[in-house]
Amino acid sequence: MTQLIISTPQWSKSEPDLADYENDVLKKQQALLKKELAKIAEQELRETEHSKQECLRQFKLWIAQNEDIRKCILDDSFLLRFLRVKKFSIPMAQQTLLKYLNYRKRFPHIFLEMDYSETKVNELISNGYIYVSPLRDNKGRRVVIYDLSKFDPKKHTGTDMARAHAITYETLISNEENQILGLTHVADISGVNASFLTLFSVTDFAVLIRWGEQSFPMRHKEIHILNMPQALKYVFDFAKTHMSQKLKERFMVHDSIQNLFEKLDPRCLPKEMDGGAISSKTMIQAWQNELDDKRKRLLAIDDIELLSDRGIICSKNKELMNQQQANLVGSFRKLEVD
Template identity: 35%
Template sequence: MLCGCVRVCVRACVFAYAPFLLRFLRTKKYSVPQACSMLERYLTIRQLHPQWFHKLDPLDPKIAAVIDAGYLVPLPKRDGEGRRVILSCVGRFDPYAHDSCTMARVHSMIVELLLDEPRSQLCGYTHVNDEAGMQMPHLSLWSLNDVRTMLNCIQNSTPMRHKCTHFVNVPHYGAKFFEFAVSLLSDKLKDRVMFHRNAEELTKHVDASILPKEYGGNVPLKDMIEELKRSLIAHRDDLLALDDMCVDLYALEKNDLTQDIHSTAGSFRKLELD
């Protein structure tokens, strides 16, 4: 039904199966038209921005180095609402060794790893962003236009229920950057963003026991990283197979596709997957 709604032509595509399509239906609370729209957008942004969404290979040396450093880690235990918690530590990302595309691909890879979890599809996600160690080179990785485009992709094209986003240890020189980023969010998501001065304030909202030992929890971050690496390797073939999906942009209607994806919601009538 969902494939028929968006008129997707599938040829030997392993992603035209129930768990994959449920990502979109559950995110949109089983509204088929809304799920179709998000599916169309998901497929389209992957085609428009391969530098962010393709080649999600955990064995890629650059990606592996970022994972080993502990920049982005989904926590093993869920929060009190049953949500999957994703922790980012910008101080563990080397802005001199890696660019924004590598950062985006790491995020995309870990998100894809989690998207088929039924409980996460229903309960959603909590994001904890530790900005301790942020330097000016971190901020200069992203142009303001790319920030705008990426946030549009996250809000409108990724089948995730973003329930709460926490920022902690934001340096004074990063305040304007985050103020700009939050201004691009929908009103609903803006209301779900919280800023905390330190980890102690954070733990008033996120149970310390589920956080890494370095934040007051029980499990060392290095153990969480090793668990993540094992899971990524186990799903490597699926992650790489995502690149087999291909949208025929020329088959779309007259409306300017790039403008539509980067700004307001639109409608695409024909998609083809090879």
Template identity: 40%
Template sequence: MMLDTETTNQRQTSEQEHSDDFDPYTCTLSPGMKIVAKEELHEDDNIRRQALKQFREWISKHPSIKKCRTDSLFLLRFLRTKKFSVPDACEMLERYLTIRQLFPQWFSKLDVTDPTISEIFDNGYLVPLPERDDNGRQIILSIAKNFDPYKYTSVQMARVHSLICEGLLDDEQSQVAGYVYINDESGINMGFASLWSLSDLRSMVKCIQNSTPMRHKETHFVNIPQFANRIIELGVSLLSDKLKGRITVHKSIDELKEKIKPEILPKEYGGTIPLDDIIKDFKLKLLQKRAAILSLDDMCIEINKDSNNSLVKGLKDIDGGLVGSFRKLEVD
């Protein structure tokens, strides 16, 4: 009898410890955004609860995942991106964990206090805007002239993108509503033509569209110089048909404003808040999230040349920057 009691207590303790690993979730979505989540993502309280439970069970039993975040906000990144298809969310998580290890130069040690990353961000190359569009979407503005391709590398550019994305991904409204990208190419120069190798560009595009848990809703290009058309076309050609269909090219800022409300944009583009103020405010948010973003490096998925990982199946002919036996990856 004493043994049974002891066993029961151990089981209860184990269950309590297991339960404490999972944060109590409180939905922060507005009533309107809950409707969007239901209509577009099939999300409600019951579906979300069941999906989170199934997702956590899958992670706990995965033979290659050695450590992974299992809090609700992290897992909802993937579930919402994949409209609560648990198998698809599981596959995307595998890919996400894998690219972090296959391409550490792009996705690991993302530190806002790193001098180069901090400098690129302060220059205003890539800035999430504080005001959302009418659909509640997060807008991310890229200004080509604020990135010097003769001073910085494609790796440093990618790291800034990765840092900013990680700073945004736990936001519930953005998980549901998605993201809009505005790319002002007026300052692009010939240095951008040789910034990325074709191999790296292909790898990055695959990472963005297959492995990053973001709902990419719209992409706007504006002020593309004639000589840069081929550069942009090359990048766009690597995208899926779905993402290609969400791209709009504008000849001018005024034309862009027919699609994007001017007041959303920085003061320099017709809005009200100066770009410098937007940069400073978001940098403070990144500093507050610094420890959490760096702790992502603790996650681990075991990879070897015989891995059955879905990302490994999907990537082809990726040269350089790979770990372990992944010196060259060629998959049919």
């Protein structure tokens, strides 16, 4: 596997001006990415210019002939997210597109009208519950930062949470560099308590996780969990039963920030997490600018229609899945007791 090592400058203790920071750091990172991106795409995704163009041609032809899909976005960047996540296997990319559209159809309250300026979602982004560092890690990946202490279950719903995640991820995968390199996640979950269990039903929680991995064309490369409460291990174990083995192996649970820094360059994190000199406020401001740039793009996805799910190939028996969910309800109840 190709490693893209990006070094970030050691800022002084005072926070740099946002404009200087963007000019200095981001431009240097972009220059490095352009040199290495094609090499990484070929080695990890089997992507060459020829394979890309030929697969796009076949994919567009299939969409045009598919009676169940209407008004699909046909620009290369949108379609490449499905091809890249399946390493240019056209049948698998077709299935992922169908599942993606069905996922959105199954949860319209989450995926329709994905507007970051919506009051509830914007509150979660503005207060630092979820945002993306403008600095990439040393493998060139964008870093999604979560601080669950900033989420108040008495004020926000599970739908608010899911919409904030959906808008964040959809914005990120609209960028081709992120499609190729994948994403790094860092979640401080010290603020989680039993009241979070009221946010989702067991069934919806399981479906969101399982369908999300199968349907959302995003490459999760590293998932770092920090400060996990002991009681939350029940929910974590439940969630992992609905993940692929590959995704399970990308989770890393850290008992200290120092342990996290052995795996991740701290300079891509805000100074409030003992990271670099950039504050979370500055990072959030930069992320909101990105969200604004992509806002119309995200809203345009609503125009795509999936008339039927008959083309989706199901890999598991629904009855067995429902039985497994019923058996694991006790884990959630135990957490409530604890």
